[in-house]
Amino acid sequence: xxxxxxxxxxxxxxxxxxxxxxxxxxxxxxxxxxxxxxxxxxxxxxxxxxxxxxxxxxxxxxxxxxxxxxxxxxxxxxxxxxxxxxxxxxxxxxxxxxxxxxxxxxxxxxxxxxxxxxxxxxxxxxx
Numbered sequence: 001x002x003x004x005x006x007x008x009x010x011x012x013x014x015x016x017x018x019x020x021x022x023x024x025x026x027x028x029x030x031x032x033x034x035x036x037x038x039x040x041x042x043x044x045x046x047x048x049x050x051x052x053x054x055x056x057x058x059x060x061x062x063x064x065x066x067x068x069x070x071x072x073x074x075x076x077x078x079x080x081x082x083x084x085x086x087x088x089x090x091x092x093x094x095x096x097x098x099x100x101x102x103x104x105x106x107x108x109x110x111x112x113x114x115x116x117x118x119x120x121x122x123x124x125x126x127x
Contacts, residue, residue, distance in 0.1 A: 005115040007051055009033060009044040011087060012107045025091035026109055029054050049124065055085075055111075056125050058095035065126045067097060072113075072122045079118055084108035 011026055013019045019037050026035060026042055030051050033044040059065050068083070075081045086104040089096035098108050115121045 005047060005049050005113070005121055007033075007046050007049070008112040008114070009035070009042070010110040010112070011042045013038070013040055013042060014106055017106060021091065022087065025087050028093045029085060029090045029095055029109070049121065052125050055095055059126055064097060068126050069122065071097065071099065072126070076118060076122075079116060080112060080114040081118055081122065082110060082112040084110055 009026060009030060011022060013022050019039060019042070023035055023037050023042055026044065027033075030044065031054070032048070033046050033051050035042050035044045059068055071083050072081045075083065084098035084101055084104065085108060086094075086096035086098050087106050087109050088104065090109060098104050101108050101110075113121055
C-alpha cells in the first residue's frame, strides 16, 4: 500500500517566552524537523515518520502505550489524529504527554498526524 503520511507540529509562543527557547524545546523532541518561528508560534511539517522516534522511544521506556493509544483513538477523525506534549518537559529533553492543553501551563506542543492509513501510523508509533 502506498502510504502518505504528514506530521505537523504547532506550538504557541507566549509573550513571556523567548521564541528561541521554545524552538529548542520543540527540537529536543523533533530534532530533524525544519521549523518556522514567528513571535507568536512555531510550526513544522514533514512526511518523515522517523521524526516520531523520540516519542516512540518514550512510549516504550515509560510504558505509556495504552495512554497514547487511548488519546490517539479518541482524537481520530478517520484520516488524522493528534496529541499534546508538555512544552516545559520538552525543554529539558523529556517527552511528556498531556491529556488536555491546560496540563502544560505555558501551552502544549500539538502534534497532528495525517495518513490514508492512520491506524497503521498509530500502531507503528505505539507498538
